[in-house]
Amino acid sequence: MGKKSGYRIVLEDCMGVKPNESVLILTDDKKKAIGESLYEEAKKMAREAILMIMKPRKVSGEEPPEEVAEAMKKFDAIICPTSTSLTHTNAKINAINAGARLASMPGITEDMFEEGAITADYNQVEKLTLKFTDLLTKAKKAKIVKDDYVLEMSLKGREGIPSPGIYRNSGEAGNLPSGEAYIAPLEDSTNGEMLIDGSMVGIGKLGSPLYVKIENGKLIDLKGDDPNKLKVLFDNDRNGIVGEFGIGTNPSARLTGIILEDEKIYGTVHIAFGTNTSFGGINKADCHLDGVIIKPTLYLDEKLVLDEGTVVI
Numbered sequence: 001m002g003k004k005s006g007y008r009i010v011l012e013d014c015m016g017v018k019p020n021e022s023v024l025i026l027t028d029d030k031k032k033a034i035g036e037s038l039y040e041e042a043k044k045m046a047r048e049a050i051l052m053i054m055k056p057r058k059v060s061g062e063e064p065p066e067e068v069a070e071a072m073k074k075f076d077a078i079i080c081p082t083s084t085s086l087t088h089t090n091a092k093i094n095a096i097n098a099g100a101r102l103a104s105m106p107g108i109t110e111d112m113f114e115e116g117a118i119t120a121d122y123n124q125v126e127k128l129t130l131k132f133t134d135l136l137t138k139a140k141k142a143k144i145v146k147d148d149y150v151l152e153m154s155l156k157g158r159e160g161i162p163s164p165g166i167y168r169n170s171g172e173a174g175n176l177p178s179g180e181a182y183i184a185p186l187e188d189s190t191n192g193e194m195l196i197d198g199s200m201v202g203i204g205k206l207g208s209p210l211y212v213k214i215e216n217g218k219l220i221d222l223k224g225d226d227p228n229k230l231k232v233l234f235d236n237d238r239n240g241i242v243g244e245f246g247i248g249t250n251p252s253a254r255l256t257g258i259i260l261e262d263e264k265i266y267g268t269v270h271i272a273f274g275t276n277t278s279f280g281g282i283n284k285a286d287c288h289l290d291g292v293i294i295k296p297t298l299y300l301d302e303k304l305v306l307d308e309g310t311v312v313i
Contacts (some may be wrong), residue, residue, distance in 0.1 A: 006113030016168035022074035028056040030083040060085035069169030075099035102173040120252035126164035128249040132159030132181035136160030137299035152191035179250025179264040184281030188217040190242040198292030238285035243276030267309040
């Protein structure tokens with residue numbers, strides 16, 4: 001017996017697929033090879049496994065075809081290795097309301113099944129995630145410090161959300177690989193300056209840091225190598241609002257340039273600009289762009305939680 005494959009970990013450890021269940025692997029032309037590998041593994045485990053391949057959607061959050069959305073309501077477990085994200089779609093919401101459980105894997109690569117976040121011990125990831133989620137829920141404010149830059153935000157009255165990467169019960173859904181605790185800060189409360197130096201959605205892995213200045217929740221200044229790729233953030237009043245604050249909880253995650261893995265790195269934090277209505281916020285924007293901060297110092301209320309990337313709780 002060699003070590004368990006990443007495909008097997010997803011089906012067995014994360015999704016808990018049982019012999020009497022039906023599993024849908026939903027993929028697109030760009031991620032077909034991954035879809036086929038998951039399908040081959042699912043066939044050995046489930047009563048029925050089905051592989052559906054669609055044309056890639058143009059942007060993350062675009063709905064799949066109506067025929068696919070209808071089919072999604074009929075399965076016990078759904079796994080979506082796709083090139084753009086189905087995480088924030090009505091098709092996903094309707095499927096889980098109908099009783100399915102779903103793992104979304106936007107931008108996933110074959111390499112990610114060999115090493116990195118998927119190969120983590122998900123029982124450990126779950127424990128860490130719940131611990132950090134609890135801290136976020138109890139905290140009234142967060143303060144991130146990096147070099148000489150400080151960013152503060154209010155978390156008052158908002159609940160922390162766990163994304164442990166384990167979806168074994170009907171109606172559970174989230175991204176895979178996973179391992180983060182996150183929260184919607186109050187939309188007008190984020191103030192200060194910060195360096196985003198890990199990766200940024202729209203750019204990928206950062207060669208040099210992005211400088212951001214935020215006033216009353218809104219991005220007012222952005223400097224870096226490729227600011228044009230992020231001009232959507234200035235398109236309207238909603239897109240540049242800080243909508244999410246998250247903490248990575250997966251000790252196996254690596255910096256790859258693919259946000260799906262990067263934002264899960266243990267000892268990092270991330271902020272995202274844009275939509276947060278699906279996890280307790282009130283900002284509905286045209287985008288959701290995350291930026292990862294490496295080796296941050298983090299205080300929740302006055303308590304030191306991360307000291308230059310080292311977890312101290």
